Amino acid sequence: MNDRIKSGIAVVTGAGGGLGRALVLELAARGMRVVALGRRRDGIEETAAMAPEGRVEVLQVDVADAGAVREGLSQIADEVPITLLINNAAVYPRRDFLDETPDSFMDTVAINLGGMVNCSHAALEGMVEAGFGRIMNVSTFADIAPLPASSGYAVSKGAARILTRAMIADLADRFPDIVINDWMPGMLATRMGVAHGLDPAQSAKWGATLALWHDPVLTGTVFEQNREILPPRGIKGRVKDALLLRRRRPRMISG
Amino acid sequence: MTGDIQDTLWDVIVIGAGMGGGIVGRRLAEMGLSVLFVEKGPNGHRAERQGLNPDMADPVARQLRGYWPGPMRATINGRASEFFGPLGAGVGGSSVFYAATLERPERHDLEATEDRPHPTGGWPVGFDAMRPWYARAEALLHVCGEADPLSPEPPADLAKPPPLSAGDSALMTSLTRAGLHPYRLHSAIRYLEGCHDCLGVKCPRPCKMDGRSAGVEPALATGRARLLDNCTVKRLCGAPGRISHIEVTRRGEAFDLRARRFVLAAGAFGSPRLLLASHAAHWPEGCANESGLVGRNLMFHLNEMLALWPPRAAHAPGPGKAISLRDLYHRDGQRFGTVQAMGIDAGYGEIVHFLNGMFDRSALRHIRPLRHLTRIPALIAARLMGQAKVFVGLMEDLGYPENRVTWDENAPEALDFTYHLHGELLTRRRAFRRAISKALRGHRRLFLTHQPELNFGHPCGTLRFGTDPKTSVLNADCRAHGLDNLYVSDASFMPSSMGVNPSLTIAANALRVAEAIGTSLPKDAAE
Numbered sequence: 180m181n182d183r184i185k186s187g188i189a190v191v192t193g194a195g196g197g198l199g200r201a202l203v204l205e206l207a208a209r210g211m212r213v214v215a216l217g218r219r220r221d222g223i224e225e226t227a228a229m230a231p232e233g234r235v236e237v238l239q240v241d242v243a244d245a246g247a248v249r250e251g252l253s254q255i256a257d258e259v260p261i262t263l264l265i266n267n268a269a270v271y272p273r274r275d276f277l278d279e280t281p282d283s284f285m286d287t288v289a290i291n292l293g294g295m296v297n298c299s300h301a302a303l304e305g306m307v308e309a310g311f312g313r314i315m316n317v318s319t320f321a322d323i324a325p326l327p328a329s330s331g332y333a334v335s336k337g338a339a340r341i342l343t344r345a346m347i348a349d350l351a352d353r354f355p356d357i358v359i360n361d362w363m364p365g366m367l368a369t370r371m372g373v374a375h376g377l378d379p380a381q382s383a384k385w386g387a388t389l390a391l392w393h394d395p396v397l398t399g400t401v402f403e404q405n406r407e408i409l410p411p412r413g414i415k416g417r418v419k420d421a422l423l424l425r426r427r428r429p430r431m432i433s434g
Numbered sequence: 435m436t437g438d439i440q441d442t443l444w445d446v447i448v449i450g451a452g453m454g455g456g457i458v459g460r461r462l463a464e465m466g467l468s469v470l471f472v473e474k475g476p477n478g479h480r481a482e483r484q485g486l487n488p489d490m491a492d493p494v495a496r497q498l499r500g501y502w503p504g505p506m507r508a509t510i511n512g513r514a515s516e517f518f519g520p521l522g523a524g525v526g527g528s529s530v531f532y533a534a535t536l537e538r539p540e541r542h543d544l545e546a547t548e549d550r551p552h553p554t555g556g557w558p559v560g561f562d563a564m565r566p567w568y569a570r571a572e573a574l575l576h577v578c579g580e581a582d583p584l585s586p587e588p589p590a591d592l593a594k595p596p597p598l599s600a601g602d603s604a605l606m607t608s609l610t611r612a613g614l615h616p617y618r619l620h621s622a623i624r625y626l627e628g629c630h631d632c633l634g635v636k637c638p639r640p641c642k643m644d645g646r647s648a649g650v651e652p653a654l655a656t657g658r659a660r661l662l663d664n665c666t667v668k669r670l671c672g673a674p675g676r677i678s679h680i681e682v683t684r685r686g687e688a689f690d691l692r693a694r695r696f697v698l699a700a701g702a703f704g705s706p707r708l709l710l711a712s713h714a715a716h717w718p719e720g721c722a723n724e725s726g727l728v729g730r731n732l733m734f735h736l737n738e739m740l741a742l743w744p745p746r747a748a749h750a751p752g753p754g755k756a757i758s759l760r761d762l763y764h765r766d767g768q769r770f771g772t773v774q775a776m777g778i779d780a781g782y783g784e785i786v787h788f789l790n791g792m793f794d795r796s797a798l799r800h801i802r803p804l805r806h807l808t809r810i811p812a813l814i815a816a817r818l819m820g821q822a823k824v825f826v827g828l829m830e831d832l833g834y835p836e837n838r839v840t841w842d843e844n845a846p847e848a849l850d851f852t853y854h855l856h857g858e859l860l861t862r863r864r865a866f867r868r869a870i871s872k873a874l875r876g877h878r879r880l881f882l883t884h885q886p887e888l889n890f891g892h893p894c895g896t897l898r899f900g901t902d903p904k905t906s907v908l909n910a911d912c913r914a915h916g917l918d919n920l921y922v923s924d925a926s927f928m929p930s931s932m933g934v935n936p937s938l939t940i941a942a943n944a945l946r947v948a949e950a951i952g953t954s955l956p957k958d959a960a961e
Contacts, residue, residue: 352487354483
């Protein structure tokens with residue numbers, strides 16, 4: 180199934196550094212044409228320069244700018260269909276809620292949630308025509324127990340997880356071959372992450388494999404690093420599983 | 435955007451773009467006429483693959499998926515219920531969700547034969563007159579299949595079906611050994627490379643032939659047809675004898691559309707509803723309703739579903755819906771119907787579902803925890819017997835005037851009807867079940883339906899055609915009695931429900947109606 184994904188082009192947002200850059204390079208290394216989308220030209224150009232010649236194009240766009248995203252992605256799609264979108268762009272300003280202004284708070288939402296809305300909406304235009312595509316949203320557990328000085332991030336990333344499920348509610352029955360899910364890369368040693376975190380290049384290997392994995396059963400799944408997080412099951416469900424000798428096994432990302 | 439459409443005097447406006455509307459519009463456009471399809475639902479995305487979903491309740495979500503947005507509000511044997519019916523509202527109508535079984539009826543479905551009297555005395559167009567239209571519809575819809583070995587009629591010229599799966603092949607052999615006459619079901623699926631076998635779901639390609647792929651799309655390709663989707667017709671307007679225009683709304687805007695001829699193809703619910711909604715001083719009971727029969731004689735089929743296990747658990751790819759038999763179509767002087775594969779393999783989950791359905795209707799239904807216990811026999815059945823093939827026996831329903839579609843102007847999206855299960859039907863149903871059981875003796879089988887199940891996807895009869903304006907709504911050409919320029923090309927016209935799926939007959943009749951309109955128009959132009 181990966182062949183059809185590879186016949187088109189991938190768009191990775193937040194591609195000027197960190198995990199986004201690693202994902203671009205990993206996808207390019209696997210023979211995928213990739214658009215490195217980012218706000219800063221020097222960052223995405225550096226990413227492109229690190230990839231094999233001609234594999235990576237750059238698109239300098241602020242994901243929070245819906246019009247620019249639409250125009251940029253439609254120009255790409257005019258030439259090659261966008262078969263894969265990785266919504267990776269995010270900001271994580273450490274700021275006490277009292278120090279936020281309503282505008283600064285909503286700026287974070289505009290990038291972390293709005294960016295995902297803008298890019299998904301624009302990429303879906305062609306995916307819906309073809310009835311085929313793959314959207315992987317880079318996601319976190321930041322919404323479950325928000326940390327101090329993280330309100331904008333926790334709220335917007337939590338909402339982004341809801342957006343994944345809401346898009347699935349609208350699309351999955353109509354377009355089963357547009358495969359949408361969430362991937363939690365874990366704590367990475369990136370600018371946004373932590374110093375002792377995982378090497379983004381290793382994480383990107385899992386991310387790229389999952390992004391190129393096109394199977395309708397993946398829609399709605401959540402993966403953390405290389406392992407599926409199974410949805411919680413109530414006591415009734417567990418009794419039922421036991422009765423039916425059914426064991427739930429998380430899927431694993433190989434390699 | 436629709437300005438030029440509004441300014442045009444169309445040769446023909448077709449209301450409803452399902453099987454009947456799509457085919458009639460295609461034929462008219464091919465004949466050189468200008469055609470406007472007015473469709474309540476959306477055109478949709480061509481790549482969509484959803485099936486019907488009775489659990490989806492939001493009218494916006496329903497409408498954009500091509501489902502009829504509102505609920506069916508039924509009064510069955512005096513008991514009111516409300517549910518979402520298996521009806522479409524979008525380009526292709528219900529047919530985009532069908533399983534593409536396109537079979538001809540039997541002679542006795544349309545006319546009285548020596549030993550088989552017809553419930554209405556017979557259709558105004560007999561079997562031999564319909565036969566060439568069936569042949570044309572089969573060609574247009576790329577029907578494949580094999581001849582029914584029991585039929586005395588000349589066989590249809592059908593495309594060759596794809597090879598059977600191992601399981602179906604074994605089942606075919608064992609049915610034959612039991613003295614039955616199974617044959618390859620007639621199907622409008624072209625099985626193009628990469629075919630998803632879109633039974634019950636929208637087909638993303640012109641592979642399953644339906645009102646969209648074989649009707650609206652080829653019509654639009656002629657350049658003489660246009661489509662107004664998401665456009666609701668409010669009423670037909672005119673003077674006694676003639677329709678002048680229709681009042682519609684689209685995206686909040688109300689306007690009129692004009693044509694020389696109008697074809698009503700909004701389905702056996704939609705079409706009579708629209709005529710009833712069009713009441714005016716000169717049409718006090720509704721348009722075309724001098725007989726008082728608009729909406730009456732509503733018929734469905736009764737579905738008898740059963741699981742049938744192939745003699746050995748063979749699992750191999752092949753078309754899902756492949757076998758049909760007519761051994762019980764008419765037995766011991768009784769009008770039954772066809773028995774056919776549903777294209778469903780029943781594993782554990784499906785059997786649980788059916789058993790839960792039975793449970794919900796049983797005396798134990800108030801003890802909810804017991805419901806989980808249905809999983810145990812289902813699990814055992816699935817383990818022991820593997821995948822069953824689900825078959826359905828379609829049994830003919832007869833028309834009764836009190837079984838009817840009604841119209842409530844306060845709930846324009848709701849499909850209201852009243853239906854009574856007559857004793858005659860229930861007695862015949864028991865005989866049909868006995869006949870099925872007897873015929874399948876020696877096969878592992880399990881009836882999955884216990885209560886009478888009306889097939890709400892097969893409504894018909896609500897604007898029956900006939901020769902007498904007192905006892906029918908339409909004439910033999912399916913033109914409304916007393917109106918010069920109103921035709922009907924959906925399942926409403928059928929005076930009897932036949933023992934087969936209605937779609938091929940709808941398509942064949944739509945071609946016949948197109949011909950009648952085509953021959954009437956030049957005369958009109960000279961006026």
